[in-house]
Amino acid sequence: MSKLIQLDGSSGGGQMLRTALSLAMVTGKPFRMTKIRGQRRKPGLMRQHLTCVKAACEVSGGTADGAEIGSTELVFRAGEVRHSSYRFSIGTAGSTSLLLQTLLPALWSEEGPSMVRLEGGTHNPLAPPFDFIQRVFLPAMAKMGAKATVRLLETGFAPVGGGVIECEVEPCAGFSEIDWTSRGGLKEKSIRVPVRELPLSIAGRVLDAALAVFPCEDAKVVALPEGPGRGVACLVEAGFTQGRELCASFGEQGMSSEKVGRRAAKMMTDFIGNGAAVGRHLADQLLLPMALAGGGRFTTMPPDNHVPSNIAVIEKFLPVKFEVSTKEGRCEISVTS
Missing domain, CATH: 3.30.110.150 (SepF-like protein)
Structure with a gap:
């Protein structure tokens, strides 16, 4: 043993x-x-x-x-590990995105496809929303050779939850190394404000506040059909020639609509101003697949404490060594085996 x-x-x-x-x-x-x-x-x-x-x-x-x-x-x-069809319910507004990310590396390593249905929160303040997984995380994984397709069947805001996502996971022969130090030029940007069972005027204030910080022609409120619980979010997205970022903020008790909009927009303007290839959330999520690939590097914004604690765990399991260096407000993270 x-x-x-x-x-x-x-x-x-x-x-x-x-x-x-x-x-x-x-x-x-x-x-x-x-x-x-x-x-x-x-x-x-x-x-x-x-x-x-x-x-x-x-x-x-x-x-x-x-x-x-x-x-x-x-x-x-x-x-x-067995490739199969799975269904898991968190029972709260806990993040379906984080649960999915826990299971994906194992399911990708299998010889056959899997289907996963997850129930819980899809849009809450303590985790990347479904949209980030679909439009930022999984495209980044596809760059490394690991593919999966996700669908949002029901939006689940905190604190009620009740969201549902499904994911089809394709088998992957192994992760490819990445060299992701440039994001290229800005191609497109958008703002979406999904809202359910709240006055549309609240969503409008969120959108106006985001636009004041991050001017954008492709911006709109998305009224969701009736469902479990009410909520509002602000999703600010930017597409580049070599990557994509999505910044999100969520309505919470005691937080003004204007603050919700400004927060997401400010995160995006900070990212664009920094010039890094990937944002903070994706940086943390790239560490494990990059280590499994045995090499690679990327640039990001100065990381939070998730990065060193995550690296400490990875280096216990795998014969790899990470290096983290910061220069002029931009961080480069690399790994070698």
Whole structure:
């Protein structure tokens, strides 16, 4: 039996656990993580993290000791990953996007296609929305040779959730290295404000505030049909000759409509002004596939603490070494095997 990889989860959040689950399924190496989400206001496994653990167990035929709400220690052993059709429900507005990203590396490694149906949140403040997965993350993965197609069947705003996405995963022979240090010229930009069961005047104020910061001709409010819960979001997107970025903000209790619009637009103007090839969210999500490829590099904005904690987990599982350097406000991240 393989020796347990020992991981200290106190320096990061749920991303450390999700990365460990992904790599355990791909490599077959078991792990023990202690102090899970140790610095969070509510440490330990929340429902969305527990769903990731249980989904990893089902997809890989694995076992998990400590898989319960509030647990701060987990031992996970993957079995044999199986390509099949799967359905998982988070039961809250927890992110379907993050759950999908946990499972994709293992499903891509299989010889046959898989279908995954996920129920939970699709548009909430603590994770990339469905639109980011569809229009930014998966196209980036396709550059590296890994393909999947996603569909949004129902939008799920926080705090109710109730969203549904489906994903068709194609088998992948292996990730290709990337050299992504330039994004090229700006080709297109857009703003979308999806809204459900709120006055359209609120969405209009969100849109006007975003336009004041990020002028754009392709901008509109999207009134969603009736569904589970109400909500509003601001999705600001820019397409370049060598990439795409989408910045999002979401309506929350006590936040003005104008702040929702300005926040997403300001994130986009900051990204464009920096000149980096990929945004902060995608940068964090490129680390694992780039390590599995055994090499590559990209430029991004100065990273948050997700990057070093994520790198620490990856280097425990794989014989790779990351380098992170920052110059003139732009960061380059590379990996070698």
